[in-house]
Amino acid sequence: MGLSQLVLVSPHSFPDPVATARAAGADDILANARVVGSLAEALEGTVFAAALTARRRELAVPMKWARDAAGDIVSRTSFGDVALVFGNETVGLSNEDVSLCHMPVKIPVSAEYSSLNLGAAVQVLCYELRMAALDPGEPPNLESELATFEQVEGFFSHLDRAITASGFFHPSNSKRLWPRLRRLFGRIQLEKDEINILRGMLTAFEKK
Amino acid sequence: MGLSQLVLVSPHSFPDPVATARAAGADDILANARVVGSLAEALEGTVFAAALTARRRELAVPMKWARDAAGDIVSRTSFGDVALVFGNETVGLSNEDVSLCHMPVKIPVSAEYSSLNLGAAVQVLCYELRMAALDPGEPPNLESELATFEQVEGFFSHLDRAITASGFFHPSNSKRLWPRLRRLFGRIQLEKDEINILRGMLTAFEKK
Numbered sequence: 001m002g003l004s005q006l007v008l009v010s011p012h013s014f015p016d017p018v019a020t021a022r023a024a025g026a027d028d029i030l031a032n033a034r035v036v037g038s039l040a041e042a043l044e045g046t047v048f049a050a051a052l053t054a055r056r057r058e059l060a061v062p063m064k065w066a067r068d069a070a071g072d073i074v075s076r077t078s079f080g081d082v083a084l085v086f087g088n089e090t091v092g093l094s095n096e097d098v099s100l101c102h103m104p105v106k107i108p109v110s111a112e113y114s115s116l117n118l119g120a121a122v123q124v125l126c127y128e129l130r131m132a133a134l135d136p137g138e139p140p141n142l143e144s145e146l147a148t149f150e151q152v153e154g155f156f157s158h159l160d161r162a163i164t165a166s167g168f169f170h171p172s173n174s175k176r177l178w179p180r181l182r183r184l185f186g187r188i189q190l191e192k193d194e195i196n197i198l199r200g201m202l203t204a205f206e207k208k
Numbered sequence: 209m210g211l212s213q214l215v216l217v218s219p220h221s222f223p224d225p226v227a228t229a230r231a232a233g234a235d236d237i238l239a240n241a242r243v244v245g246s247l248a249e250a251l252e253g254t255v256f257a258a259a260l261t262a263r264r265r266e267l268a269v270p271m272k273w274a275r276d277a278a279g280d281i282v283s284r285t286s287f288g289d290v291a292l293v294f295g296n297e298t299v300g301l302s303n304e305d306v307s308l309c310h311m312p313v314k315i316p317v318s319a320e321y322s323s324l325n326l327g328a329a330v331q332v333l334c335y336e337l338r339m340a341a342l343d344p345g346e347p348p349n350l351e352s353e354l355a356t357f358e359q360v361e362g363f364f365s366h367l368d369r370a371i372t373a374s375g376f377f378h379p380s381n382s383k384r385l386w387p388r389l390r391r392l393f394g395r396i397q398l399e400k401d402e403i404n405i406l407r408g409m410l411t412a413f414e415k416k
Binding site: 001002022024025026056062063064065067106107108109110113114115116117119120123124127130131134136139140141 | 209210230232233234264270271272273275314315316317318321322323324325327328331332335338339342344347348349
């Protein structure tokens with residue numbers, strides 16, 4: 001998601017072969033992780049910290065949903081390093097941990113399954129930060145040339161001739177048929193190459 | 209995230225103790241998974257299928273980002289069951305698999321690390337569906353009563369008396385000090401209980 005600094009507070013086992021395997025293509029981030037003895041040490045030098053928490057707590061600062069928090073968190077990065085603080089898989093963060101942070105953040109979950117796996121929670125929050133920080137632009141579709149209005153109309157004229165000649169298109173059903181054909185092909189938003197394919201097919205039918 | 213039906217296509221191992229352990233509180237969904245032999249069989253009875261893909265492909269239908277796709281996918285649920293199709297961890301979906309689906313979907317990722325772990329990708333797409341389907345309402349903050357304007361002003365008067373009596377508040381610095389104090393306490397948006405605590409402190413200082 002574009003984040004590059006990982007700090008581990010008193011990890012159970014580090015480096016650990018299971019963690020390295022799961023890090024897949026991002027094992028450099030794990031290998032460069034800074035290991036510290038306390039959360040306070042981890043937060044040294046940061047200007048803002050958001051704490052992910054699943055539990056309802058009596059807190060000085062109101063909780064925010066991940067989506068609403070993301071913009072605030074990103075805006076703080078112009079002042080310096082910002083920390084996302086996650087508890088461990090089993091017990092999460094202590095109240096003392098949360099009190100060292102500026103913003104408690106929660107991910108909306110189903111009432112029946114109230115807590116996410118740690119990895120899932122990290123992924124969602126980092127994804128929201130990426131979405132808040134970067135406009136992803138257009139999805140990476142291969143470019144294909146859309147047919148122009150004239151090309152589509154040329155195809156419709158060709159189709160008209162072909163189905164009239166074939167006997168499929170009787171003047172009696174023309175009123176019902178054309179709107180349905182236009183609706184069908186209009187939804188597709190035909191490409192130039194596709195028009196050529198369709199007209200090739202029509203030409204083949206006409207010759208037969 | 210509120211999804212309840214899981215279909216596994218030719219799983220390597222099922223049921224599997226590692227999978228059950230990772231499912232944590234949602235192991236009922238895993239236990240009730242339907243196992244089928246092909247993607248086509250998995251899609252039987254569905255009215256719409258979205259395929260998550262990391263790769264750029266030559267596709268009939270344009271790719272959508274997860275956030276933009278989520279609303280479309282949710283809107284299809286009014287017509288029947290909708291499928292989210294994910295490939296396996298190693299090779300993802302084949303072009304044939306994607307062609308059985310209506311909408312290719314992609315999650316924006318950093319250019320250096322172009323593919324997410326399967327679990328991370330599933331989490332993000334399901335989270336986007338939850339966000340599109342349900343307004344999560346307000347985060348679950350414990351309710352506390354905010355102080356009224358009069359209560360805050362009462363505190364400021366008390367503070368004024370206390371710091372004047374203490375000698376801290378000289379008429380010479382009053383013009384600079386009050387705006388800063390108002391800005392400080394204004395940002396906090398004090399609660400009723402907090403006003404009582406602060407005024408209790410002031411009363412204690414005054415007695416001393």
